[in-house]
Amino acid sequence: MRYLPLTRADRAAMLEAIGASSVDELYSDVPEGALLDAPVDLPSHLGEMQVERDMMALASKNIGASSVPSFLGAGAYRHHVPATVDYIIQRGEFLTAYTPYQPEIAQGTLQYLFEFQTQVASITGMDVANASMWDGATSCAEAVLMACRATRRKKAVLSGGVHPHYREVTETYCQYSDTEVAGRDGNPEQQASVEELNDLIDDQTACVVVQYPDVFGRVQDHTQLAEVCHAKGALLVVVFTEAVAFGAIKSPGSFGADIVCGEGQSIGNALNYGGPYVGLFATTQKLVRQMPGRLCGETVDQDGKRGFVLTLSTREQHIRREKATSNICTNSGLCSLAFTVHMSLLGEDGYRRLATLNHENACKTADALDAVSGVTVVNDSFFNEFTVKLSKPAAEVVETLVSKGVLGGVPLSRLYPNRSDLDHYLLIAVTETNTDEDIAALVGALKEALA
Amino acid sequence: MRYLPLTRADRAAMLEAIGASSVDELYSDVPEGALLDAPVDLPSHLGEMQVERDMMALASKNIGASSVPSFLGAGAYRHHVPATVDYIIQRGEFLTAYTPYQPEIAQGTLQYLFEFQTQVASITGMDVANASMWDGATSCAEAVLMACRATRRKKAVLSGGVHPHYREVTETYCQYSDTEVAGRDGNPEQQASVEELNDLIDDQTACVVVQYPDVFGRVQDHTQLAEVCHAKGALLVVVFTEAVAFGAIKSPGSFGADIVCGEGQSIGNALNYGGPYVGLFATTQKLVRQMPGRLCGETVDQDGKRGFVLTLSTREQHIRREKATSNICTNSGLCSLAFTVHMSLLGEDGYRRLATLNHENACKTADALDAVSGVTVVNDSFFNEFTVKLSKPAAEVVETLVSKGVLGGVPLSRLYPNRSDLDHYLLIAVTETNTDEDIAALVGALKEALA
Amino acid sequence: MTFTTHTGNRGLVLEEKLIFEQGQPGRTGVDLPEPKGTKTRLGGLDRESDVGLPGLSEPQVVRHFTRMSQKNFGIDSGFFPLGSCTMKHNPRLNEKVARLPGISDLHPMQPESTVQGALELIDQCAHWLLVLTGMPAVSMSPAAGAQGELCGMMAIRAALDARGENRRRVLVPESAHGTNPATAAACGFTVDSIPATEDGRVDLAAFEAKLGDDVAGIMLTNPNTCGLFERDVRKIADLVHAAGGYFYCDGANFNAIVGRVRPADLGIDAMHINLHKTFSTPHGGGGPGSGPVVFSDALAPYAPIPYVVRTENGFHLVETADEEDGKKPFGRLKGFHGQMGMFVRALTYMKSHGADGLRQASGDAVLNANYLLARLKDKLSVAFPGYCMHEALFDDSFLKDTDVSTLDFAKAIIDEGFHPMTMYFPLVVHGALLIEPTETETKESIDQFCDAILSLVAKAESGDAEFFKNAPYLTPRRRLDETAAARKPVLRWKPETA
């Protein structure tokens, strides 16, 4: 087998050195009968060419998002990833390393983590960021748990604008730790007001969680909400699903948010059918020691040269065990590298221009769709994603669009399967990857589908 | 522009340091009127996404050889290249280095060249090999020129079994250096005998060149020919187009060949529509100093550690100028790395098994085709390529096969456009990449095409 | 010769500043079309201030990360026997396949009809895991081992809730990985430690004594973190079941037994599998991973959403808790449907090995570890007697009179060109050194490592403690001041205030 270097002769020599008569003897602790004496019922090994063909056959049963006009968002966004990114993350020294526990031979990983943390803090407008979480949804849940630790309270208020997956994961994480999750599902036609959320905040409320832009695409100012929260001793948590947005809109930090977290997939990472993605997690200097996840910090080596190490690990499971701020261990290392490389390429000018292009493309699409009979654009404000109301159920329309070679958006019924009032709504994301032809194809296909 | 780091401010500061008022001033030596003051008439710069889409549009106008059953050979062969190969050759330290003139920081390149040379010498059965030539055809031409230098004679006899491109390139190289190229085009139905070639050897003959396996796929023993050559003071040059073959057949070195050279594309390199490929060039210890191209040799460093350097460069153009053994400078470095990596993965067992599988697949295909009415397999012997005679002109049949989604082989008329006697012959290559379904598709399509 | 270069570079070892120290306004590494200047609809929240990102050209970025990579040690660099982490070879084929557009370029919310191949891929990957573990159900969504634990322990909570039982105590051996107690706590359990025996296994008597009707279950790693097979695993399973609890198995060390022992045959109820260990998805400098959890029939109904089912009309993704009768998912663990990018790599790995190759791999992993153990046991202090599984554990008593610590010793190993073993874990052993060679190492490479270790032992015994305390010497950075880093944390770059 191509990955297994031991030869028959090696095995014999090694067994002899060990003093064992067979490999099975090494398994002598395995209970009676549990040691199999033949391979399990699965196919035998295959050469590289055969395996590749097998996998290509599976791949060919899918429609790649870039192979047709496609407008899906709802928490995952198709952006152009420069070829440099994929080259760098494939370098073996990055790809095949692990958590940088030996900093003397992991300065590569550590330095990019330090850069990543700085980039994330910069775009969110926060003091500090960690070295990544698993994804946006788990970051949201961890933010709520962190808020509870920091405030010693046990309730979170989630705005209706929060992505249902983020809400569900937060509920899942909270359900067995006596933490109440309040707030109701959202409505694309009506935005939650500060008053509404205010009413839900009580003296057990650790935090209010809003999404910015929200799951329906709306862009809302949360400065006042931050004030309300702080007045009641609660934290404001701002989550996001589209990290490109902050190139065009004010940072959540500027509202006075205490924790800002969300999904970093948009930058540097492919769609990958939903994973692996990269959770971004930022907070204020004050709350650093309550943070989950790894942190990289600057220091000096024995010769006085600047270097980087993992730090503040007394927050973490491998030191604190049941008292840790989170159980996270393996995080999204390589995805955060992809983020860092892409962000480095973008720089100030590129990041902001990318955001502008996304927004302009979305505006253009919204206008084009608004002119289609049977389609109403619901949003007043949006970044690169907005909700439309259709004259027919959105899920059906999306199927019709598939038959016309268009991936037309995410029906809200997919996100809210039990909300029949949302059946006619469709979430449409438009990025820099969408061409004018894509938009025309969507418009044309929608016209036919709604006729 | 993303590749150009100078900013406006940089340019101004630099001009000031130089003491020039503008970049144009730096071009003051350009004759009157020849300095353009505006961009030429070509499109403006494009972002990565746009360029990639442009190039994908071009790519989509082609039919990839692996996307359909395909049986083309005639000097380029489709083999499975392990993913490892492509990863290694993309590593920047290999990809973006140049000729290892500073051995202290080029041991990576130098060591693989030493390994490459050893691999090439091993498969050809020769004493030494160089660090690569441009391709098989130019290697053939250089071999003839080398034989002329070594023997101080001015004529080469080329067997009819030599690939027409190799012959044409050799003729091109020889035409302006008073070197005669003798021997006639081949015949798939009749193999040149030793006697025939012998008759062409005179006292001005520097070498006889044979191809092994020959262009029609035949496998012939050249031991006797080597003796004949040597008896007449000529060298035997053996060229080849399929480097995988030597895993199954005797090495040319075992015949007593003096120079063995040919195409290395088969191992580690993609088809690339004909280039870049890699010329392999091996010879005897005796003739080393007549060799063209770079050579890597073993030595020690100042601390006594083993290391590698380019050596015997007094043969080369940068030292010897008009007296050099060849004008070659840039060679096929990265392609030779691909070869070396693939060959390292194969090893003795893999290389030989790969060859066996090629041969078995070719035998299977030959049998299947022989059963088709209107098809006759011409060859008695072959490795992974053979000639068939069709009841219709091969070029037409190949076009018909394309319409049936099969790339069915190379019509001899493509290689010998002026040989109408060869119109009905088709050259068919079969490798480990061809499945039973491919073979069935070829047989089925041929049946229909010839019906 | 020691001297300082003008640049600070040292030949091929190049100093590299932070991107923030290299940027210039107006420089960029991308070319994007000029915006049209459309009126914005950003709700009046248009960004007005700079983000603070540096401008670099593409060549700078490539060089920056290339140089940084060269300061890293990976499996591709050399022997990386980091215990408990299974640092085996990561095939490039897997990387290539994961990048097929038909896999990497799928949006998670595409209609099912457009992702049948993806769902089939998940289903196939699940099938291999089920056959290898012998278990009836699997949840593919967990993002890593720790989330797998969460998944398993939440299923246990849900099952207990369904039974209407308020069991809150979870038994966890002292040797357990930190994620185990952290996970238990996150699920609202209290952690009760079980001591280890002299031979590094669960103390059966102590365990039995701790059982009671408030016990939710046990979290047991098997093979355990001492690199040993829990001989009494079946007895433990029977006892915990008899006491009304569940058996969560930490499967981080599954690599030792794949294709040779099916965890189902040991009586477990749930087990996570680190695809980034056993099934070779790359560790990526810290992640991403993937931690599918297999379940017994008792826990299967509580597995989280989403999951794939095979129907008459093809594959279907169940995304709501109430869709299927008899299923009571405890919730959702992650956005979307799990680490697809890891499934494709793991499946590629499994298909490459096949049933025969997987069995060979685990055997070779155990053989390599025992060979290493045999070569080192006379000079290092073996923690527990007998054969080990896929990793060998030593304590620091062999350094007793040398004034060299486990950390010092590990740092000296770095100079020899190896990645050190796992240090100070598991906690049950003093100054632990946990060495896991994996099956993809040659005998030659293990021999070279052992020779180097033995030479270092001799050096330590010779009394040269200073040498160790100052190691490593030959790395781009020498020993880093972790105390200073934690005392006054600098966690991001900031522009110098003029």
Added chain:
Amino acid sequence: MTFTTHTGNRGLVLEEKLIFEQGQPGRTGVDLPEPKGTKTRLGGLDRESDVGLPGLSEPQVVRHFTRMSQKNFGIDSGFFPLGSCTMKHNPRLNEKVARLPGISDLHPMQPESTVQGALELIDQCAHWLLVLTGMPAVSMSPAAGAQGELCGMMAIRAALDARGENRRRVLVPESAHGTNPATAAACGFTVDSIPATEDGRVDLAAFEAKLGDDVAGIMLTNPNTCGLFERDVRKIADLVHAAGGYFYCDGANFNAIVGRVRPADLGIDAMHINLHKTFSTPHGGGGPGSGPVVFSDALAPYAPIPYVVRTENGFHLVETADEEDGKKPFGRLKGFHGQMGMFVRALTYMKSHGADGLRQASGDAVLNANYLLARLKDKLSVAFPGYCMHEALFDDSFLKDTDVSTLDFAKAIIDEGFHPMTMYFPLVVHGALLIEPTETETKESIDQFCDAILSLVAKAESGDAEFFKNAPYLTPRRRLDETAAARKPVLRWKPETA
């Protein structure tokens, strides 16, 4: 601290044996199906003896080449101002595009109907080269610059033959690259050297004096190998034409003038373009390259086969000498149709830059070189006065009294983390140092280089010649014994005879 490790490794710098020293019988890095044992039809020539290849597993192979790569310096590593080689950034986009199956997976003998995109790609690449040079025709087949020269000089031979003239003398400046005389000789010409003037250009008078009716032409590099624009290039063109000869221009230094000066406007008849220099196809540790040649109307008919033409029915590849009227191809230079893999990269590069970006690139290249010249001119000895083009040339007189040679000086640069400049070329300058920064370098990187150079000059002047003679100190290998290598060449590994 200097000490020897047991392994010979030094931290991240790992010693690596030859594959031949690592193999084991029975090991392999590929899994191929079991052959069926079919009776062979190999003409009785079945291989009976071993080939002698070592058996390695895939992990060993990956590690082997990874470690070796780490002993290399490339553009991705750092500043690489190797004069005459244009070591500019190699974009990864180009690598990606070159691997599109619709490009890399095309067999050169596929029917034309199945490769229309490939032919169009070649045609587009040709179009860009024609517009940039202003020339009417181009041959895409040459494999590298040197073969481009062969292509151009053979076209000249063919044109002369067509004219029935037996001109055999070619004028070549002393400063020419070695490939120029070597090529001329390979085409049956004799080489007549033209001296250089005090200011590094062709001595016009000497040139004129050498003209005569046996002169086939001149091979002139412009910008020349001293990094200077040949001011009298038009006069030279006129003179050689008037004398009945042709003007071959070595275009290796085209990068200095792309988009700013069209060689056609200077009166040339043929010029090769090194796609691996000017158009950024990677140098690959020595190749592959590509050397398309543009032709004037006078030479165009003699361009070799094959070439692409646009017809009513799409693109067509002309592969025979007698297919087109009025064309008299001198022959074929290479198997198949040229370096497709390089065309795709070069075209991607050109499209990325566009007409505006290419012009900016050449300007920046020249600006960078002149800035470097300005920064170094007081301390190093500038070979020729005035502005340079894309590279700056120095001689070794600044080292005169130091006992440090150009070679020694270059080796000390290595320790500072740079690739040295081109040394001892061109030959017209004593101990030449030819420095070409290229446009993809930052000002900061040039400044760092210049600072380091100046510090080394100071060190040389301070009298520490020993330091230089023993440099480099910090590389995986120190100075290598080239004399020993050449004296008793060991050009391959051989098994030790027991």
